[in-house]
Amino acid sequence: MASVTLEKINKVFGSTHIIKDVDLSVGEGEFVVFVGPSGCGKSTLLRLIAGLESITGGELRIGEQVVNDLPPRERGVGMVFQSYALYPHMTVYENMAFGLKLAKTAKETIEERVMATARILQLEELLHRKPKELSGGQRQRVAMGRAMAREPRILLFDEPLSNLDASLRVQMRNEIARLHHRLGSTMVYVTHDQVEAMTLADKIVVLRDGRVEQVGSPHTLYQQPATKFVAGFIGSPTMNFMPAELIDGSAEGCRVRAPGLGELALPQSTDGQRSGAGLTLGVRPEHLRLAEAEGDNSFEIANVEYLGNEVYVYLEPKAGDTLLIHRSEAPSRWKIGQRVALVPDLDHVHLFDGDDKALAIAKQSQAA
Amino acid sequence: MNQYQLIKLAKRVGLYALIAVVMVYAIFPFYYAVITSLKPSSELFRVDFWLSSLDFGNYVHIFTQKSFVRAIFNSILVSISVVFIALLLGVTASYALGRVRFRGRTTVMLVVLGVSMFPQVAVLSGLFEVIRSLNLYNNPGGLILSYTIFTLPFTVWVLTTFMRQLPMELEEAAIMDGATPWVTITKVFLPLMWPAMATTGLLAFIAAWNEFLFALTFTLTDSQRTVPVAIALISGGSQHELPWGPIMAASVTVTVPLVVLVMIFQRRIVSGLTAGAVKG
Numbered sequence: 001m002a003s004v005t006l007e008k009i010n011k012v013f014g015s016t017h018i019i020k021d022v023d024l025s026v027g028e029g030e031f032v033v034f035v036g037p038s039g040c041g042k043s044t045l046l047r048l049i050a051g052l053e054s055i056t057g058g059e060l061r062i063g064e065q066v067v068n069d070l071p072p073r074e075r076g077v078g079m080v081f082q083s084y085a086l087y088p089h090m091t092v093y094e095n096m097a098f099g100l101k102l103a104k105t106a107k108e109t110i111e112e113r114v115m116a117t118a119r120i121l122q123l124e125e126l127l128h129r130k131p132k133e134l135s136g137g138q139r140q141r142v143a144m145g146r147a148m149a150r151e152p153r154i155l156l157f158d159e160p161l162s163n164l165d166a167s168l169r170v171q172m173r174n175e176i177a178r179l180h181h182r183l184g185s186t187m188v189y190v191t192h193d194q195v196e197a198m199t200l201a202d203k204i205v206v207l208r209d210g211r212v213e214q215v216g217s218p219h220t221l222y223q224q225p226a227t228k229f230v231a232g233f234i235g236s237p238t239m240n241f242m243p244a245e246l247i248d249g250s251a252e253g254c255r256v257r258a259p260g261l262g263e264l265a266l267p268q269s270t271d272g273q274r275s276g277a278g279l280t281l282g283v284r285p286e287h288l289r290l291a292e293a294e295g296d297n298s299f300e301i302a303n304v305e306y307l308g309n310e311v312y313v314y315l316e317p318k319a320g321d322t323l324l325i326h327r328s329e330a331p332s333r334w335k336i337g338q339r340v341a342l343v344p345d346l347d348h349v350h351l352f353d354g355d356d357k358a359l360a361i362a363k364q365s366q367a368a
Numbered sequence: 369m370n371q372y373q374l375i376k377l378a379k380r381v382g383l384y385a386l387i388a389v390v391m392v393y394a395i396f397p398f399y400y401a402v403i404t405s406l407k408p409s410s411e412l413f414r415v416d417f418w419l420s421s422l423d424f425g426n427y428v429h430i431f432t433q434k435s436f437v438r439a440i441f442n443s444i445l446v447s448i449s450v451v452f453i454a455l456l457l458g459v460t461a462s463y464a465l466g467r468v469r470f471r472g473r474t475t476v477m478l479v480v481l482g483v484s485m486f487p488q489v490a491v492l493s494g495l496f497e498v499i500r501s502l503n504l505y506n507n508p509g510g511l512i513l514s515y516t517i518f519t520l521p522f523t524v525w526v527l528t529t530f531m532r533q534l535p536m537e538l539e540e541a542a543i544m545d546g547a548t549p550w551v552t553i554t555k556v557f558l559p560l561m562w563p564a565m566a567t568t569g570l571l572a573f574i575a576a577w578n579e580f581l582f583a584l585t586f587t588l589t590d591s592q593r594t595v596p597v598a599i600a601l602i603s604g605g606s607q608h609e610l611p612w613g614p615i616m617a618a619s620v621t622v623t624v625p626l627v628v629l630v631m632i633f634q635r636r637i638v639s640g641l642t643a644g645a646v647k648g
């Protein structure tokens with residue numbers, strides 16, 4: 001177990017700057033998840049920590065030790081790969097013992113550690129099989145076992161569940177969560193699945209184009225996204241965005257006008273914004289209410305999805321072409337083609353300025 | 369419907385006839401060599417296609433010649449050494465060429481391929497000087513050196529192609545487990561590369577076993593010769609007589625090991641030669 005600290009980490013491949021000034025600290029025993037769209041540099045950042053890529057600039061510390069120039073084996077990290085990358089010609093036991101053998105560990109210790117790891121991961125029955133005789137979930141567990149057997153200070157995962165089918169993914173997600181709970185080891189986990197991120201993480205790091213967009217607990221990221229990008233990335237179905245115009249505002253709150261919704265009084269402080277400024281309104285699907293159409297507040301229902309326990313209603317937007325989404329408990333009386341009014345829950349509305357930064361809720365009304 | 373069946377039958381018969389022709393064309397020379405080697409020399413020039421009696425005189429004749437036995441031993445020594453050295457160098461070179469990113473990698477690969485296309489005769493005199501100055505003239509060492517030079521490009525090329533197909537994450541997993549490049553090659557890659565190694569090794573063996581030009585040029589005395597040269601130099605009782613019987617017996621003797629080897633490795637060869645052609 002150890003902490004990891006990244007200070008102004010940079011990575012340049014040839015002439016492309018991939019990781020840009022990343023600062024991050026991962027506490028001892030913390031479960032940190034990197035999320036972000038494809039190509040944002042999640043894997044690269046993980047591989048920098050692992051030592052599989054060289055660091056172009058900045059300082060990486062594991063515990064108190066600067067490890068920039070240490071090879072992977074001396075960093076005390078274990079890694080689980082997306083494709084598992086098990087050694088095909090070795091049995092499960094040999095796969096897990098390989099690292100220990102290379103570290104010249106005594107034979108009894110190797111056996112002890114492998115058996116202990118196998119017990120935790122329920123692999124005891126499979127120790128003498130070759131990888132090709134295992135199911136996807138079992139291979140996944142062996143890959144974790146191999147990374148864990150050497151008792152690394154940090155465990156790294158690069159999209160470990162993306163090769164599994166949906167139900168197995170949920171099961172393995174649970175197992176990883178329980179594993180972390182039991183071992184209490186420091187884990188860094190890469191995924192582009194925000195459900196995995198929300199359910200596993202103590203701390204989520206949202207990456208975008210090689211920069212850290214926001215770091216925080218799943219709760220913080222969901223309730224107080226710092227930017228429109230984070231707001232749109234976290235949460236499923238995604239947040240609805242609508243253009244809005246600032247009418248007037250102060251440090252205590254503001255009034256905005258949004259097409260269709262009319263004038264709204266919001267608790268956000270709009271210090272530094274001129275009236276008439278173009279803002280973006282963000283409302284999560286569960287924070288919208290549907291009512292009978294009324295005057296200008298009239299949206300056409302484009303589609304209704306029934307999911308058993310809940311219903312998604314898709315609405316034609318007034319601007320842009322991304323459908324708005326409303327989510328409610330089933331059953332629902334709304335039908336395709338109907339026109340309805342949208343009523344946002346004003347306490348849960350997000351407001352973003354022209355640079356897509358979230359506007360903070362004014363102090364007073366927060367206390368109220 | 370009857371006509372349909374007839375056409376089908378005709379097609380089938382045609383196919384087998386064609387196969388028979390190809391088989392006879394490919395196998396007859398070897399078959400005739402075997403037959404000839406089993407005839408007493410008095411019957412040598414009577415043309416017949418079946419053996420009426422077995423006569424091992426020719427085999428006894430060649431195996432009682434010390435120089436021939438010695439030549440077989442030399443051939444085995446040279447061929448196995450060539451295979452061993454070529455595979456060792458080939459695997460390590462293919463790791464560098466297939467796995468390590470460095471400038472000029474493609475150039476190196478193209479030079480390697482280009483070198484393998486030179487005809488032997490073109491480098492004969494140059495190689496002769498090299499071997500003389502290394503003091504390897506009339507020595508199996510000289511042959512091992514020159515055969516390796518000709519085998520290596522092919523070996524490197526095939527093994528590199530194969531090495532490139534092994535997943536990158538496998539190597540990275542080994543690195544995370546603390547493996548050095550040498551350990552990665554020997555403990556992780558080698559066990560996966562057997563088909564490719566069997567293929568290239570066998571082809572190297574065959575090439576070295578059958579090579580004639582260098583073997584003739586770089587050896588002088590009977591005790592250093594390899595089999596192909598020894599066979600060519602088998603002489604009869606007089607200048608005007610070619611001892612076909614012993615020559616055929618010797619040829620059959622040295623071909624059988626190859627046939628056996630190919631049989632053993634046959635499946636590996638096929639999977640090695642087609643590896644990566646389609647994703648399996």
Ligand SMILES: Nc1ncnc2c1ncn2[C@@H]1O[C@H](COP(=O)(O)OP(=O)(O)OP(=O)(O)O)[C@@H](O)[C@H]1O
Pocket residue numbers: 013016018036037038039040041042043044045192
């Ligand atoms: N070895 C490399 N050489 C050059 N560019 C690279 C290299 N590895 C990654 N990149 C580039 O770095 C960027 C980030 O890649 P990375 O693999 O970290 O993305 P990712 O966030 O993991 O995406 P995904 O979700 O698709 O796995 C990509 O644009 C990729 O093309």
Ligand SMILES: [Mg+2]
Pocket residue numbers: 042043044
């Ligand atoms: Mg990735």
